[in-house]
Amino acid sequence: MQALQKINSRFVPIPMENIDTDQIIPARFLKATTRDGFGKNLFRDWRYENNDDTKPKEDFVLNQPQFSGEILVAGKNFGCGSSREHAAWALLDYGFKAVVSSFFADIFKNNALNNGVLPVTVSDEFLAKLFQLGNANTLSIDVEKQTITIDATGEQEVFDINPYKKTCLLNGYDDIDYLINHRSQIEAFEAQLTA
Amino acid sequence: MAKTLFDKIWDKHVVQKIEDGPSVLYIDKHFIHEVTSPQAFAGIEKRGLKVFRPQQVVATADHNVPTLNQHLPIKDELSRLQVQQLIENCKKHHIELYGLGHPFQGIVHVIGPELGITQPGMTIVCGDSHTSTHGAFGAIAFGIGTSEVEMVFASQCVLQTKPKRMRINIEGELHNGVLSKDIILYIIAKITASGATGYFVEYAGSAIRSLSMESRMTICNMSIEMGARGGMIAPDETTFNYMKGRQFAPGVNQWEEKVAEWKELYTDADAVFDMEININASEIEPMITYGTNPGLGIGINGSIPVTDTIPDEGERKNIIKALQYMGLESGKQLLGMPVQHVFIGSCTNSRIEDLRLVAQLVKGRKKNEHVQVMIVPGSQQVAKQAQAEGLNKIFIEAGFEIRQAGCSACLGMNEDKIPAGEYCISTSNRNFEGRQGAGARTLLASPLTAAAAAITGVVTDVRTLEPVNS
Numbered sequence: 001m002q003a004l005q006k007i008n009s010r011f012v013p014i015p016m017e018n019i020d021t022d023q024i025i026p027a028r029f030l031k032a033t034t035r036d037g038f039g040k041n042l043f044r045d046w047r048y049e050n051n052d053d054t055k056p057k058e059d060f061v062l063n064q065p066q067f068s069g070e071i072l073v074a075g076k077n078f079g080c081g082s083s084r085e086h087a088a089w090a091l092l093d094y095g096f097k098a099v100v101s102s103f104f105a106d107i108f109k110n111n112a113l114n115n116g117v118l119p120v121t122v123s124d125e126f127l128a129k130l131f132q133l134g135n136a137n138t139l140s141i142d143v144e145k146q147t148i149t150i151d152a153t154g155e156q157e158v159f160d161i162n163p164y165k166k167t168c169l170l171n172g173y174d175d176i177d178y179l180i181n182h183r184s185q186i187e188a189f190e191a192q193l194t195a
Numbered sequence: 196m197a198k199t200l201f202d203k204i205w206d207k208h209v210v211q212k213i214e215d216g217p218s219v220l221y222i223d224k225h226f227i228h229e230v231t232s233p234q235a236f237a238g239i240e241k242r243g244l245k246v247f248r249p250q251q252v253v254a255t256a257d258h259n260v261p262t263l264n265q266h267l268p269i270k271d272e273l274s275r276l277q278v279q280q281l282i283e284n285c286k287k288h289h290i291e292l293y294g295l296g297h298p299f300q301g302i303v304h305v306i307g308p309e310l311g312i313t314q315p316g317m318t319i320v321c322g323d324s325h326t327s328t329h330g331a332f333g334a335i336a337f338g339i340g341t342s343e344v345e346m347v348f349a350s351q352c353v354l355q356t357k358p359k360r361m362r363i364n365i366e367g368e369l370h371n372g373v374l375s376k377d378i379i380l381y382i383i384a385k386i387t388a389s390g391a392t393g394y395f396v397e398y399a400g401s402a403i404r405s406l407s408m409e410s411r412m413t414i415c416n417m418s419i420e421m422g423a424r425g426g427m428i429a430p431d432e433t434t435f436n437y438m439k440g441r442q443f444a445p446g447v448n449q450w451e452e453k454v455a456e457w458k459e460l461y462t463d464a465d466a467v468f469d470m471e472i473n474i475n476a477s478e479i480e481p482m483i484t485y486g487t488n489p490g491l492g493i494g495i496n497g498s499i500p501v502t503d504t505i506p507d508e509g510e511r512k513n514i515i516k517a518l519q520y521m522g523l524e525s526g527k528q529l530l531g532m533p534v535q536h537v538f539i540g541s542c543t544n545s546r547i548e549d550l551r552l553v554a555q556l557v558k559g560r561k562k563n564e565h566v567q568v569m570i571v572p573g574s575q576q577v578a579k580q581a582q583a584e585g586l587n588k589i590f591i592e593a594g595f596e597i598r599q600a601g602c603s604a605c606l607g608m609n610e611d612k613i614p615a616g617e618y619c620i621s622t623s624n625r626n627f628e629g630r631q632g633a634g635a636r637t638l639l640a641s642p643l644t645a646a647a648a649a650i651t652g653v654v655t656d657v658r659t660l661e662p663v664n665s
Binding site for chain 1 (some may be wrong): 210211213215216217219221230231233234237242244247249258259271273274276277280320322323324338339340341342343349351352354356358359388389390393419420422424487492495509510511513516606607608625627628630633
């Protein structure tokens with residue numbers, strides 16, 4: 001996993017609630033057996049007319065060149081529905097390193113963190129403020145300090161992140177390394193279960 | 196100290212609690228399928244590892260398989276390769292696979308319980324959000340992502356933060372024509388699609404106790420649709436009677452001992468939950484959804500909310516957008532509205548009890564000529580049982596199309612899809628935009644409400660259907 005310390009970037013706003021993982025990546029694109037290449041189908045059915053990638057829907061934000069950046073800002077309950085990790089892979093592959101919302105679905109949050117995509121939970125008020133900002137604004141996210149800042153105004157919020165997960169993210173460690181290093185403890189646990 | 200059912204099972208499975216971090220949680224059973232496992236196999240292989248406890252993993256092919264001609268090679272190349280990859284991975288890592296053609300094949304959340312693999316007190320995971328289904332047996336069961344599938348392959352453990360505890364009590368008697376699907380759609384409509392996020396839910400109360408195992412599975416299955424990490428029901432005589440004699444359930448020699456152990460799995464009288472919700476069963480009517488998340492549901496005789504009167508701006512925008520996608524109008528009733536498709540199947544409602552209920556209703560009737568009806572048993576065993584009980588004959592005479600076991604039109608991944616712009620009353624679990632195919636419009640409902648629409652061709656209150664003249 002890639003380490004993540006700081007992001008400074010413009011952002012892409014999708015001011016919609018309950019964005020489910022079927023929208024992020026529809027099931028018909030889950031036939032691949034690798035983790036690569038999902039970015040081109042990110043938000044596929046919101047992005048293109050009639051499933052035709054030569055016909056971008058002009059009213060969708062990913063097709064509007066004035067919006068760009070490594071940060072996606074979305075309405076509450078982002079990532080609900082299916083547990084497909086392909087949603088996190090698609091966001092990462094497209095170039096997003098963080099998603100900002102006022103509320104995340106549990107499984108998506110875990111999947112994102114396991115891929116080095118940072119879910120940043122902010123207050124409803126701060127989120128509303130972000131949606132009102134013009135597209136030229138940039139945001140700064142500092143993982144160590146757990147802060148998100150609107151660069152132009154200096155307005156800032158502190159976000160929560162589990163200290164263990166923070167260490168993983170800052171250093172690019174993953175949970176699998178941790179678990180493999182604890183196999184002997186797991187074996188001892190198993191022995192006690194069957195005793 | 197008094198403990199909840201959830202805490203009793205959780206605490207017993209914690210290998211280690213990381214300071215200021217998640218717990219290392221030991222997993223008893225790991226179900227896998229073709230869609231969310233290949234990258235996890237590739238991951239452990241890249242690390243030079245073997246699956247740590249292959250005998251605790253069970254595989255099937257369900258999501259990306261056709262439901263016609265399963266004996267033939269899969270036509271779609273990518274689907275064929277993905278299923279083939281599962282076969283090879285299972286062979287290489289010595290994992291039991293109930294693949295296409297195997298008598299135990301079927302939807303992962305149907306076969307685990309029906310084979311007796313799912314048992315009370317277990318921790319169960321699968322790379323599928325509807326893993327919550329198995330909680331009906333008094334197990335901690337939840338969906339995980341592919342990185343977590345890889346963790347379980349590597350160590351038989353996952354790192355998990357302990358969720359908060361919620362109890363939903365449903366007391367009293369259900370009205371005629373109200374099924375467990377209506378109970379869960381009612382709960383989600385009441386607390387919204389994110390109302391249980393961060394919680395693990397225990398369903399309790401006399402209305403829950405009175406339900407069969409199949410009905411309990413339907414409720415636990417949709418726990419994720421209100422954001423819950425999982426849902427569970429304390430095991431009782433109904434659970435033990437269901438399990439006894441099943442293929443992989445404990446045998447006669449161990450049975451009494453196991454049942455005694457399972458009888459300890461209940462929430463202590465003075466245990467405290469982080470949240471409790473009380474519902475009177477008599478409030479619940481047959482339910483149907485009108486929007487694009489499972490929380491947007493109403494009673495079958497109810498009306499779609501008048502969007503102008505919704506005070507919260509975010510919610511109002513959401514419903515306006517949903518109605519636009521669905522081609523429906525604010526304030527109107529759904530009752531009497533024509534539908535073009537009926538889908539009876541999915542891990543929510545494809546078990547033998549669901550098929551029996553549908554057969555009972557449609558016996559001696561014919562489907563409406565303007566509706567296409569697809570009925571998809573959840574497993575080869577369900578299909579076999581339906582055949583043996585003569586249900587297939589009833590379905591065929593009614594003009595229903597019977598398919599082979601799989602997830603089918605629940606998720607718009609395999610060949611079974613609903614065309615853009617058309618309406619489908621579906622017994623599945625999600626009505627998201629494009630869920631049943633790009634542009635498809637899904638109305639979630641119970642198997643009885645779906646069957647009633649199959650007969651009339653319109654959204655129907657099953658309680659008003661005229662009896663068949665015999």
